[in-house]
Amino acid sequence: MQNRGYIRFFRNIAVATATVVFAALPVATLRAQDLKSFEQKITTKVLPNGLTLIICTRPDAPVFSYNTFIDAGDVNDPSGESGLAHMFEHLAFKGTTEIGTTDYAAEKVALAKVEEANQAYEAENLKQVGKDPKKLEELHKAFLEAQAEAHKYVVPNQFTEVAERNGAHGLNAETGLDETQYFWSMPENRLELWAWLESERLSDTVPREFYKERDVVLEERRMRTDSNPIGRLVEQFLATAYVAHNYGRSSVGWSSEVSQLSATEAMAFHKKYYAAGNIVISVVGDVDPKTAMPILEKYFSKVPAGPKPEDMTTVEPRQFAEKSLVIREQTQPFYIEGYHRPSYLDPDDAVFDAIQDIMSNGRVSRLYRSLVEQQQIAAEAEGFSPFPGAKYPNLFAFYAVPLPGHTPAQMREAIHKEIDKLKSADVTDTELQMFKTRTRAQLLHGLANNQGLANALSEYQTRYGDWRELFLQLAKVDKVTKADIRRVANRIFVESNRTSAEIETQAPAANAGKAEAGKNGGAE
Amino acid sequence: MRTSIKKSSSRLLFTGAVLAAIVAPVFVVGQQSKPWEKVPVPALHEFKPHQPTRIQLKNGIVVFLQEDHELPFVSGSIFIPGGERDVEPAKAGLVDMYGEAWRTSGTEKMSGDAMDDFLEAKAAKIETAGDIDSTQLSWESLKGDSDQVFALAMDLLFHPKFSEEKLQLAQQQAAAGIARRNDDESAIAERESAKLVFGPNSPYTRQPEFATIGAVTVADMQAWHDRSLKGKLIVALSGDFDTAAMEAKVRATFEQLPTVVPAPPRHDEFKSSSPGVYFINKDDVNQSNVQIVGMGTERNNPDVPALAMMNEILGGGFASRLFQKVRTEQGLAYAVGGGLGFEYDHPGEFRVEVMTKSPSTVDATKSALNEIKGLTSQAFTDVELKRAKDGILTSFLFRYDTREKVLSERVMLEFYGYPADYLETYRTALEKVTLPDLKRVADKYIEPGKLAILVVGNESEIKPGLDALGMGAVHPIDITIKQPKPPSGTPGGAAQ
DSSP states (O other), X not given: OOOOTTOOOSHHHHHXXXXXXXXXXOOOBOOHHHHHHHHHHEEEEEOTTSOEEEEEEXXXXXXXXXXXXXXXXXXXXXXXXXXXXXXXXXXXXXXXXSSSBSOHHHHHHHHHHHHHHHHHHHHHHTOSSOOOHHHHHHHHHHHHHHHHHHHTTBOTTHHHHXXXXXXXXXXXXXXXXXXXXXXXXXXXXXXXXXXXXXHHHHHSBOOTTHHHHHHHHHHHHIIIIITOHHHXXXXXXXXXXXXXXXXXXXXXXXXXXXXXOOHHHHHHHHHHHOOGGGEEEEEEESOOHHHHHHHHHHHHTTSOOOOOOOOOOOOOOOOOSOEEEEEEESSOOEEEEEEEEOOTTSTTHHXXXXXXXXXXXXXXXXXXXXXXXXSOOEEEEEEEEEESOSSSSEEEEEEEEEOTTOOHHHHHHHHHHHHHHHHHSOOOHHHHXXXXXXXXXXXXXXXXOHHHHHHHHHHHHHHHSOTTHHHHHXXXXXXXOHHHHHHHHHHHSOGGGEEEEEEEEOOGGGGTTHHHHHSTTTTO | OOOOOOOOOSOOSOOSSSOOOOOOOOOOOOSOOOGGGGSOOOOOOOOOOOXXXXXXXXXXXXXXXXXOOSSSEEEEEEEEEOOGGGSOGGGTTHHHHHHHHHHHHBBSSSBHHHHHHHXXXXXXXXXXXXXXXXXXXXXXXXXXXXXXXXXXXHHHHHSBOOOHHHHHHHHHHHHXXXXXXXXXXXHHHHHXXXXXXXXXXXXXXXXXXXXHHHTOOHHHHHHXXXXXXXXXXXXXXXESSOHHHHHHHHHHHHTTSOOOOOOOOOOOOOOXXXXXXXXXXXXXXXXXXXXXXXXXXXXTSTTHHHHXXXXXXXXXXXXXXXXXXXXXXXXXXXXXEEEEEEESSSEEEEEEEEEEEGGGHHHXXXXXXXXXXXXXXXXXXXXXXXXXXXXXXXXGGGGSSSHHHHHHHHHHHHHHTOOTTHHHHXXXXXXXXXXXXXXXXXXXXXXXXXXXXXXXXXXXXXXXXXXXXXXXXXXEOOOOOOOSOSOTTOTTTTOO
């Protein structure tokens, strides 16, 4: 969309860090006949166990894409177990009682022993007083031996191997704060095979090789967060912006907590949140619902029903004091700030989309024209929302990447000037109309891609209880007025509701001790 | 449509949250009931990829038209030979900035800023970009606006008006890129390891500096534009139009141009890489980025199908040797993978990469090296070959499952002078790869003694140190950014 060459210092990293799927979704509407044409192509069915299936026929090529959408993510990680939803997502690639094992009966016994050994080891390891190093070493040895014993029955990566051999393309999964998604594309003649694989892994997960995979996830954390300046900044920024809600907690998980997660905890998470009623699955492509729906029904009926997980009780309290943090390191300067805003269900949701578009979308946007083109102080400047999730009250954030010789303080001042304009004067008719036109075009674009469409159908079905909302949102976009934008800007963009974070560049010599903070344990 | 000339073709890396990579297939899986093998797999629905109409004009310009009425959009691209590799070293960065300033400057009739307003109100786009071997102009709009947007794109193609102000803006952006290029560990690792393969002054690896971007003038950009427009343009359109009508329109625009001037052949020297162990210290990280690199080959090499199969076995997916060993079995990395790369018109790179916590740098490097060496010492098995073939061939469909991909592939083949049926012959060749083929190419192309190992990481945490690799002296690489300060045009540069 914004083809501004190679200067993309921030967005990709922020997205990788917090997985803002919602932010990328077009919130728009279409003319009625477009919705009508989709209603003819789409078949939905809620199974007796509560799982929702959506099939959308797009027979252009003999392929299909799917998206399995679990309405749970790292925001649901229990206290002390940050990163658990993501850890389970990795486990979901490890196979089932039938795939990935040479002898499940024996493996099951061995895995139970791994859990016992882990518990014994952790019990000793966590002792504040009276920890016995010798005993700890023995327990650790026993833990490793138990893992080695269980490993004897493992056929490594068999689940993914079968998928790949059958043409799985773009095989992946993504854990956000709000949700977990699994997806790939396949030749259409593998639909039943896919249904077998996917239903097996959702209902019959075996927590094998959990502790090796935990090491892998810790490496993922080092890559995305610890060893990446923007990753570090975003983690600290969110931890500062939130005092109560889990949106403020590292989504990949704090190292100390991830390194103590257990397979037992992961399976408890699965039992609670992977109940059929918490899952929507969309299939888009060369699929005929008449023949396909019975197949899907047959396989996905075995996903266990379960009570809908309780809603979250924590509500982020109103912020009443401005907060700011400074990271001093060798990295080049950077500035970001955020303001608390309500969730995606707020009646003003489309107004936030309008503000984002007018402030940030392309070379006509206010921040680009002001900071990049006219003042020539930034390489990049944008506002974006919702962040870091959408389901609960979240942030409207702004960031700017200073050009050499310019400071975070200048970015802050320039951003505030643009925000003040939004509060004190109406946007133009042209700007508002541009937002509405672009939103519609963006939605249209998304309809030509099997995977993108599958993702969107699952998401809207989950978030609004009806995939049609993908189209019906247009009415809300069309109703946004200039007065709405001013009203919302004046309500949200106020000093006491602001958290800001910056990187201040420091010479190497003054940098001693910095590396410690990035390491495991620095934040404890 | 957003076709672009793709630069790298081997499936080298990993995907987002879950990565892909092997195992020594140690396990004999005898007793498994394998219920998935009993799931019926019916015949695939018949499918013939929808090929675009190809038209060669008398002057040599080639046009592709891909009619597609699914959505009410029309998009187009023009691919122009010549890119950053053709720029004189003293002006490195010219093509990137040209790609930026061409569009932002606009035309005689309409400035870039006015163009922004005009297009965005219609949710339309016109963009320009510079690449290593080409530059591109592309556009897209709703069908109703497509005549207007096409006319404007042609105005930009034939009558650009490069502005001093927009060049300066591009220079500032480029300067920000230079100033920030050592912030990100993986960017450093990728950039510096490529220099170990091709040499630091190779047209494929040299990097812009403050001095070289500052040396670029408006006249340089105009000269570049005038020169490159004489080349063999490829015009590609797709979307909601009538092919006959579009052909007439495109002919009217491009037939009047003079006969194209073929690009002079390049005479790049590709010496073998600089073997040894190299290190770059970065004290704000807790994970090492390890790159094991060497020379790759060209795509038209008849060994490529066997090499592609070898890559799949080495580092192609979850079942690959690297993934199974380093990630699944050892838990030493999230990101691990790689293979021998091939480019369309010059050698690619051999590249295996692994990212691991500082203390396990030596272990992970050794482990990855073992898998590389294992390509020649650890015999390929029927099981591995079958698995690699199944994976590559069954998913081959995804190279042409949309009209956009088919068009994109045809443009690429035309650009690099490959036959239009390349994908079909490639697929046939992949089917025929045998175990002896694998052994032969592994013996021929895998030369561990010629590989360079670059580690970017935190020296104080890397224990044991890299000398424990037992591969001789560790050569530090200096990545200090040359500071003749940002270009003089940068406001505020002296204000601090």
